[in-house]
Amino acid sequence: MDTKKRVLVVDDEPKIGNILRIKLRLHGYEVITTTSGAEAVEIIRTQNPDIVLLDILMPDVTGMDVLDRVRAFSQVPIVVFTARADIIQFAMKLGANDSISKPFEPDQLVAKIESVLKKVNQE
Numbered sequence: 024m025d026t027k028k029r030v031l032v033v034d035d036e037p038k039i040g041n042i043l044r045i046k047l048r049l050h051g052y053e054v055i056t057t058t059s060g061a062e063a064v065e066i067i068r069t070q071n072p073d074i075v076l077l078d079i080l081m082p083d084v085t086g087m088d089v090l091d092r093v094r095a096f097s098q099v100p101i102v103v104f105t106a107r108a109d110i111i112q113f114a115m116k117l118g119a120n121d122s123i124s125k126p127f128e129p130d131q132l133v134a135k136i137e138s139v140l141k142k143v144n145q146e
Contacts (some may be wrong), residue, residue, distance in 0.1 A: 030073065032057075033056075033057055035058045035083075043129060046129040050133050055070060060084025068096065074120065077104070079104070086114065087113070087114065094118040100120040100143045101120055101121075102135055104123045104132075107126040121135060121138075123124070
């Protein structure tokens with residue numbers, strides 16, 4: 024059996040992070056959560072997650088800033104989520120691998136993670 028995939032969940036709402044942590048752990052993922060964009064960049068640099076779930080609209084460092092900074096040193100797959108479709112287009116141009124619109128069902132997100140990881144492993 025291969026090792027657990029490590030997922031970093033970045034959302035400024037701790038409740039969402041907790042729900043996703045529980046859901047993803049049930050699906051066999053190791054989960055790291057943060058509510059800070061700046062901390063997310065550090066975690067990606069030091070802990071090497073397999074995939075990042077990134078909320079775009081955050082107060083300190085936005086998801087766009089995180090995406091921009093991370094792409095300077097890493098090609099880790101990043102799935103962005105937001106309620107605003109116009110922002111998703113921009114995030115994809117900045118290097119996001121995929122997106123999911125809020126509100127979403129946690130099961131949809133799990134399917135999205137699996138599909139992105141499969142795609143990345145085939146490349």
